[in-house]
Amino acid sequence: MKKLINDPGTVVPDALRGLAAAHPRLRVDLENRIVLRASGPRPGKVGLVSGGGSGHEPLHGGFVGYGMLDAACPGEVFTSPVPDQVVQASTAVDGGAGVLHVVKNYTGDVLNFRMAAELCAEEGVEVASVLVDDDVAVRDSLHTAGRRGTGATLFVEKVAGALAETGAPLAEVTRVAREVVGRSRSFGVALSACTVPAAGGPSFDLGETEAEFGVGIHGEPGRSREAVRDARGLVSVALDAICADMPVSGDVLVLLNGMGATPLIELHIAFAEVVDQLAGRGARVARSLVGNYVTSLDMQGFSVTICRLTEELTRLWDAPVETPALRWGR
Amino acid sequence: MLDAGFFAAWVEEAARSVLAGKDRLTRLDTAIGDGDHGTNLDRGLTAAVQALADHRPATPGALLVLVGGTLIRRVGGASGPLYGTAFREAGKALGEEPEVSPGALAGALEAAVDGVRSLGSAAEGDKTMVDALAPAVRALAQAVREGRDVREALDAAAAAARGGAEATVPMQARKGRASYLGPRSVGHEDPGAASAALLVEALRTVAARW
Numbered sequence: 136m137k138k139l140i141n142d143p144g145t146v147v148p149d150a151l152r153g154l155a156a157a158h159p160r161l162r163v164d165l166e167n168r169i170v171l172r173a174s175g176p177r178p179g180k181v182g183l184v185s186g187g188g189s190g191h192e193p194l195h196g197g198f199v200g201y202g203m204l205d206a207a208c209p210g211e212v213f214t215s216p217v218p219d220q221v222v223q224a225s226t227a228v229d230g231g232a233g234v235l236h237v238v239k240n241y242t243g244d245v246l247n248f249r250m251a252a253e254l255c256a257e258e259g260v261e262v263a264s265v266l267v268d269d270d271v272a273v274r275d276s277l278h279t280a281g282r283r284g285t286g287a288t289l290f291v292e293k294v295a296g297a298l299a300e301t302g303a304p305l306a307e308v309t310r311v312a313r314e315v316v317g318r319s320r321s322f323g324v325a326l327s328a329c330t331v332p333a334a335g336g337p338s339f340d341l342g343e344t345e346a347e348f349g350v351g352i353h354g355e356p357g358r359s360r361e362a363v364r365d366a367r368g369l370v371s372v373a374l375d376a377i378c379a380d381m382p383v384s385g386d387v388l389v390l391l392n393g394m395g396a397t398p399l400i401e402l403h404i405a406f407a408e409v410v411d412q413l414a415g416r417g418a419r420v421a422r423s424l425v426g427n428y429v430t431s432l433d434m435q436g437f438s439v440t441i442c443r444l445t446e447e448l449t450r451l452w453d454a455p456v457e458t459p460a461l462r463w464g465r
Numbered sequence: 466m467l468d469a470g471f472f473a474a475w476v477e478e479a480a481r482s483v484l485a486g487k488d489r490l491t492r493l494d495t496a497i498g499d500g501d502h503g504t505n506l507d508r509g510l511t512a513a514v515q516a517l518a519d520h521r522p523a524t525p526g527a528l529l530v531l532v533g534g535t536l537i538r539r540v541g542g543a544s545g546p547l548y549g550t551a552f553r554e555a556g557k558a559l560g561e562e563p564e565v566s567p568g569a570l571a572g573a574l575e576a577a578v579d580g581v582r583s584l585g586s587a588a589e590g591d592k593t594m595v596d597a598l599a600p601a602v603r604a605l606a607q608a609v610r611e612g613r614d615v616r617e618a619l620d621a622a623a624a625a626a627r628g629g630a631e632a633t634v635p636m637q638a639r640k641g642r643a644s645y646l647g648p649r650s651v652g653h654e655d656p657g658a659a660s661a662a663l664l665v666e667a668l669r670t671v672a673a674r675w
Binding site for chain 1: 499501638
C-alpha cells in the first residue's frame with residue numbers, strides 16, 4: 136500500500152487538521168470531530184447536519200457553508216460517526232428552528248443517527264431526518280438493508296440547504312429534502328477497487344478487462360462483475376439501470392461523479408455520453424455537475440445520479456452556495 | 466458466583482481475543498463488507514478496558530452498562546450501537562446485584578440478544594451476529610436448566626456460538642452491508658457472527674480459570 140498518509144490510525148484527524156487550515160470559514164472541532172460553519176448558528180434558521188464515514192471527500196465536510204450544511208460529522212474511514220458527534224453538532228447548530236439530519240441509508244449511519252436523534256430530543260433539540268436511498272444497484276430491498284445513499288446526498292444537502300437559508304420551517308425543509316430523494320436515482324461502476332488505509336490492501340481484485348457494476352461507495356463489491364467496455368457502453372449500463380427503476384423525461388439534474396481516482400478528462404467523456412444518451416431517451420440535462428464529489432478513496436470509476444427537476448428544485452439548485460467544494464452565485 | 470471482577474476479566478479477555486483475531490475479522494469483512502470490523506471493534510474494546518481501569522463499577526450490571534456506553538461512543542458503524550446495546554441490555558437485566566448466578570447470566574444474555582434483534586431488526590438466518598449469539602444463549606439457558614455448572618454451561622454456549630458463526634457461511638446476507646452483494650455473500654463467514662463467537666468464547670475462557 137502506497138498512500139500519502141502519516142499513519143493508518145490517524146488518517147481522519149490528520150485530514151481534519153488540513154481541512155481546518157485550508158478553510159478559515161470552517162470551524163473544525165478536532166476533539167469531537169465536527170466540521171462547522173465558523174459563523175455559528177443563525178437564529179430562526181433550520182440547521183442541517185449530515186455525516187457518515189470518511190473517505191468520501193469532499194462529502195460531507197466540504198459541503199459545510201452558506202447554502203448547504205451547518206455541520207458535518209466525519210466517522211472513521213467508511214465507518215459511521217458515533218451518536219455523541221451528531222448530538223454535539225446538532226446542539227451547536229440549532230438556531231431555535233430545529234435541525235434536519237441528512238442520513239445515507241446504511242445500517243451503521245441509520246442506527247447512530249437514530250440514537251443521536253433520541254438524545255437530541257432529550258436535550259430539547261427538535262430533529263427531523265431524511266434518509267437518502269438512491270442507489271438502484273441494490274435491487275431487492277425486502278431482502279437487503281435497502282438501497283444505499285450515494286450521489287443524491289449532494290442534491291439533498293444543496294437543495295434543502297438553500298431552502299433552509301430562506302428561513303423556511305423544519306417541516307418544509309424536510310419535505311423538499313424527501314422530494315429530492317424521491318426524484319433521484321444513482322448507479323455506480325468501478326474500474327478498480329479502493330484501498331482502506333487500515334486494511335492495507337485493495338477491497339477486491341479486478342482483472343485488467345473487468346469492471347464491477349453496481350458498486351457502492353465503500354469498496355464493497357457490486358452486483359455483478361462483467362467485461363469492461365468503452366465509456367459509451369459503461370454509461371449505457373448505468374442509464375439502463377436508472378431508467379428501468381425511474382422513468383426519466385423532461386429536465387433533469389445530473390451528477391457525473393468520479394469515485395476518486397478517475398481523471399477528469401474521462402469523467403467528461405462519460406458526461407458527454409450521458410447528455411447524448413439521455414437526449415435519446417427524451418430527457419434534457421438542464422443542470423449538471425461533473426467531478427469528484429462523493430468519492431470512495433482511490434477507487435477508479437464513476438457514478439451517475441439523476442434528479443427529475445421541478446421548477447422549485449431548479450430554483451433551489453441555482454441558489455447561491457459557498458462551501459469548500461461547491462460555490463456559485465455569491 | 467460471578468462478581469464485577471469476573472465481568473471485568475471478560476472484557477479484558479474479549480479485547481485480547483479481538484486484537485489477536487483482528488486480521489481474520491478484517492479478512493472476513495473485506496470479503497463481504499468493507500474490511501474494518503476488526504479495527505473498529507478493537508478500538509471500542511480497548512476503550513472499554515481503559516474505561517474500566519479508570520473506574521470500575523462495583524456491580525456487574527453497572528459494569529456492563531458502562532462497557533456498552535463506551536462501545537456506542539467509540540466504535541461507530543453498525544457494530545457500535547449493536548454491541549453497545551447488547552452490553553447495556555445485559556447490564557440492565559442484571560440490576561444492582563453484586564454477584565450473578567448462572568441463571569441470571571443466561572437471562573442477561575437473552576436480554577442482550579433481544580436488544581440486538583430489535584435494534585437491528587435481524588432474525589436468525591439473516592447472516593448477522595444474531596446467528597452466533599442466539600444459539601449461544603439458547604445453549605447456555607439449556608445447560609443452566611439442566612443444572613450444569615457455569616463452566617460447562619459456558620463451554621456449551623461457546624461451542625454453539627462458534628457453530629452458529631460457521632453456519633453463516635452458506636447463508637445469503639439479508640441485513641447490513643453484506644446484503645448488497647445478494648447471492649455473492651454466500652460462501653463467506655459473517656464477520657459479525659465471527660466476532661460475536663469470539664466474545665462468547667472469551668466468556669468461557671475467563672470462566673475456566675475463575
